[in-house]
Amino acid sequence: MGFMASRIFFLGTGGDAFVIGKQIRASGGFIIQQDDIQLQIDPGPGALVRANEHGVSIRANTALIVTKNHIHHCNDVNAIIDAMTYSGLDKKGVLLAINSLINKTENENPYLTEFHKTLLEKFIVLNPGSRVGIADVEIFGLKANTEAIGLKFITDDFTLSYSGDAKYSKELAKEYENSDILILNIRNPFNEKEEGYLNSDDAVKIISKVKPKLAILTGFGIKMIKADPLYEAREIQKQTGINVLAAKDGLIVNPLSYSAKTSQKRLNVFKESEYSVDKEHVQESKQEKLDFDNLNQDNN
Numbered sequence: 001m002g003f004m005a006s007r008i009f010f011l012g013t014g015g016d017a018f019v020i021g022k023q024i025r026a027s028g029g030f031i032i033q034q035d036d037i038q039l040q041i042d043p044g045p046g047a048l049v050r051a052n053e054h055g056v057s058i059r060a061n062t063a064l065i066v067t068k069n070h071i072h073h074c075n076d077v078n079a080i081i082d083a084m085t086y087s088g089l090d091k092k093g094v095l096l097a098i099n100s101l102i103n104k105t106e107n108e109n110p111y112l113t114e115f116h117k118t119l120l121e122k123f124i125v126l127n128p129g130s131r132v133g134i135a136d137v138e139i140f141g142l143k144a145n146t147e148a149i150g151l152k153f154i155t156d157d158f159t160l161s162y163s164g165d166a167k168y169s170k171e172l173a174k175e176y177e178n179s180d181i182l183i184l185n186i187r188n189p190f191n192e193k194e195e196g197y198l199n200s201d202d203a204v205k206i207i208s209k210v211k212p213k214l215a216i217l218t219g220f221g222i223k224m225i226k227a228d229p230l231y232e233a234r235e236i237q238k239q240t241g242i243n244v245l246a247a248k249d250g251l252i253v254n255p256l257s258y259s260a261k262t263s264q265k266r267l268n269v270f271k272e273s274e275y276s277v278d279k280e281h282v283q284e285s286k287q288e289k290l291d292f293d294n295l296n297q298d299n300n
Contacts, residue, residue, distance in 0.1 A: 006034045006157070008181070008216075010251040011050040013229075015187045015219030020072055024225055026050050026249040027072060030183070030218070034155050034255075037137055040080065041065045041151070041162065047076040048083060054250060058083040061093055063134055065126070067164035068148040069100035074111045077101070081116045088119040095123040096132055096139060098149050142175040145196045150175060158259035161210075165219070167195070168202040173209035180258050182212040185219030189227035190235070197221075200232045207240045213258040215240075218247040 011028030014020040020027040028050035029042035038060045040047070051058055061084050066074045074097075084093045100108045102117075102125055117123055124132060128149055130141040142150030145167040152175070153160045161176040162183040176182055184206065188199035198206075207215045215236070220229055229246035237244040245253070 005254060006256050008032055008160070008183075008253040008255055009054065009056060010218060010247045010249060011047055011054065011056070012044060013218045013220055013247045013249055013251075014044075015072070015185060015224070016221035017072075018222035019220060019225055020045060024222075025220060028076070029073070031056060032153065032160070032255075034137060034157075035135070037062045037135055039063050039065060039134070039137070039139075039153070042067055042073040042164075043076040043080045044072045045075040048079045050249075063094040063096060063139075065139070065151065066095070066097040066101050067144065067151060067162070069098055069108055069111055070147070070165075071111070073148075073165075074101055077111055078113055078116045081119050085119040091119060091121060093120050094132075094134070095120050096126045097123070099125045099127065100147075143172065147196070152176070152179070158255045160255060161212075163198065163206075165196065166198055168198055168205070173206045176206065176210045176212075179210055179212045180214070181253075181255055182207065182210055182215045184215060184217055186217045186229075186232070187219055187221040187224060189224050189232050192223050192227075194221075200224075200236055203236050203244075204239045207236065207242050207244070211242060213243065214253070215242055215244045216247050216253065217244065 009031040011030060012026030014025035014027040019025050026046055027044035028047035029044055032039045040061050048058065058080055064080055066077055085091055101110050101112050102123055104110060126141040126149060128141050128143045132139045136156055138154040140152040142152055144150040144164045148165045150164045150166055151162040158180045159178055160181040161179040163185050165185055166172060184198060184203055186200060186203050187197040188194055190200040192199050217229060217233055233244045233246035
């Protein structure tokens with residue numbers, strides 16, 4: 001049985017130490033629900049708590065996806081895995097993540113613990129150009145900056161791209177081509193530049209080239225909060241002619257309202273899938289989860 005409706009759920013929209021540290025905006029990332037699939041992206045500080053507050057079952061996660069090995073993007077990664085799997089009693093789920101979250105590098109230690117790796121059915125390094133299939137959803141790794149990746153999700157009904165923490169370049173917009181919905185981490189307002197992050201000027205350039213049906217701004221830093229994301233979104237919309245939303249904590253978007261049949265968009269220019277989960281496996285996993293939960297309730 002699938003979800004009642006497809007939706008994109010923003011658990012948090014904060015994007016820098018000031019906003020997240022004071023919880024001016026929450027920092028839990030977002031969730032995509034499509035048919036039998038639930039994907040949780042960038043579970044920053046408070047993701048587990050925010051999901052519970054909004055009635056989102058972490059146990060329903062099919063995959064957990066992390067675009068950056070940074071506390072703002074993955075603070076709750078181990079807690080989410082623990083909740084998904086009942087600390088390994090019900091081994092399940094797939095983690096797709098940037099290499100530095102999974103493997104130690106010369107400059108970084110991964111936030112993911114060795115113990116929590118063992119609780120998952122599979123963990124996969126997602127690089128720019130990689131492709132992974134989860135039932136009818138294709139997930140592509142995109143270029144962002146040297147410390148992060150972006151994401152593209154292609155379903156039968158819509159295509160969604162997420163910038164992650166990206167550095168603007170002329171090539172960046174090409175990564176998001178054919179997107180119906182574009183989610184951009186816009187840390188700073190107009191005329192405020194910061195190395196490795198996008199601002200409202202960058203949003204105008206990207207949105208003008210990609211021409212999605214809907215652009216959603218999130219990942220706000222303190223300067224963006226002071227400038228007012230709603231005002232910035234209105235100005236970006238005015239300059240691009242595209243529908244632009246400034247996300248708020250708890251925002252729910254129905255992606256089917258902005259969908260186009262996208263079977264023809266399933267491109268072959270990326271690598272072959274490193275991993276694939278078919279529909280039957282997802283449905284079996286959900287039934288196993290229900291049986292496991294019911295067994296525990298009976299035992300209690």
